[in-house]
Amino acid sequence: MIYALVDKETLKQRGVSLQILLQHISTFPNIPILQYRNKWATLEEKKEDMEIIRAHYNGILIINDTIELIDYADGLHLGQEDLREYSHDLKEAVKLVRQKIGTKILGLSTHDKEEILEANTLDLDYIGLGAYRATATKTEANVGGETLLEAATYSKHPVGIIGGVRMDDSFETPIVYKVIGSGLYNGLK
Numbered sequence: 001m002i003y004a005l006v007d008k009e010t011l012k013q014r015g016v017s018l019q020i021l022l023q024h025i026s027t028f029p030n031i032p033i034l035q036y037r038n039k040w041a042t043l044e045e046k047k048e049d050m051e052i053i054r055a056h057y058n059g060i061l062i063i064n065d066t067i068e069l070i071d072y073a074d075g076l077h078l079g080q081e082d083l084r085e086y087s088h089d090l091k092e093a094v095k096l097v098r099q100k101i102g103t104k105i106l107g108l109s110t111h112d113k114e115e116i117l118e119a120n121t122l123d124l125d126y127i128g129l130g131a132y133r134a135t136a137t138k139t140e141a142n143v144g145g146e147t148l149l150e151a152a153t154y155s156k157h158p159v160g161i162i163g164g165v166r167m168d169d170s171f172e173t174p175i176v177y178k179v180i181g182s183g184l185y186n187g188l189k
Contacts, residue, residue: 002031002167003160003177004184008038008049016188018049022056024188033177035077037064047072062107067100075105077128080115083108094122107160111142113151120156127155128179131163135182149175 004025011018025031034057038046043066050072053061063073065082076097086093097106105125110116119127129152131143143163144151152159152175160177161169169178 001033001177002028003179004031004034005162005179005181006034006036006053006184007181008036008041010182010185014185014188016185018052019056020188021184022053025057025184031059033060033062035062035064035179036073039065043068060105062105067097070101070104073104075107075125076101077107077109079109080111090118090122094124098123109162110155112144112148113154116151116155120154124157126158126160126177128160128162129155129175130161130165130179132161133164135164 006021011021025034034053036050036053038049046066046069050061050063050069060074062075062077063069064077065079067076070076078097083090083093083097086096094106106123107126107128108119108122108124109128110119111130116127116129129148132145132148134143148161149171152161155174158176159174160179161171161175162179165178165180165183167180167183171178
């Protein structure tokens with residue numbers, strides 16, 4: 001299954017509107033989850049974008065990092081550093097986040113076997129694992145390639161593989177989602 005990663009900065013760089021991308025996404029038969037990521041906008045701008053997404057997309061909407069907008073989303077995805085802002089003890093951090101989001105979906109970024117094993121002890125719904133390949137949008141990411149596929153086998157949570165993933169890539173369980181970001185924008189203007 002495809003997990004669409006909609007990054008507002010990438011949209012701006014490519015000159016593609018959110019509405020055009022959402023129309024394009026609707027042509028794919030199996031995109032059950034969409035994550036909205038916007039590192040630079042105000043809360044009001046993010047809220048407006050999420051309302052646009054809700055008007056054009058019927059699947060599960062995950063907000064990246066912005067817990068303040070959880071009421072507009074079906075879940076929250078956090079990076080390692082973002083989760084540690086709640087507490088350096090990750091179990092305590094997840095407990096605090098769960099108090100704010102209730103039973104909504106919670107995902108966490110992971111990068112290696114060690115972080116996966118740590119994530120196995122946490123109350124999560126899935127993990128993101130990457131970067132699989134190099135990408136133009138996250139140049140600082142460490143590329144794991146086949147090593148990540150081996151690390152994924154240690155996860156008790158469903159895994160979304162991220163970073164340079166292509167539509168035609170195929171993976172085995174526990175990798176449930178191919179997280180596609182900039183690949184969704186190909187050919188759009």
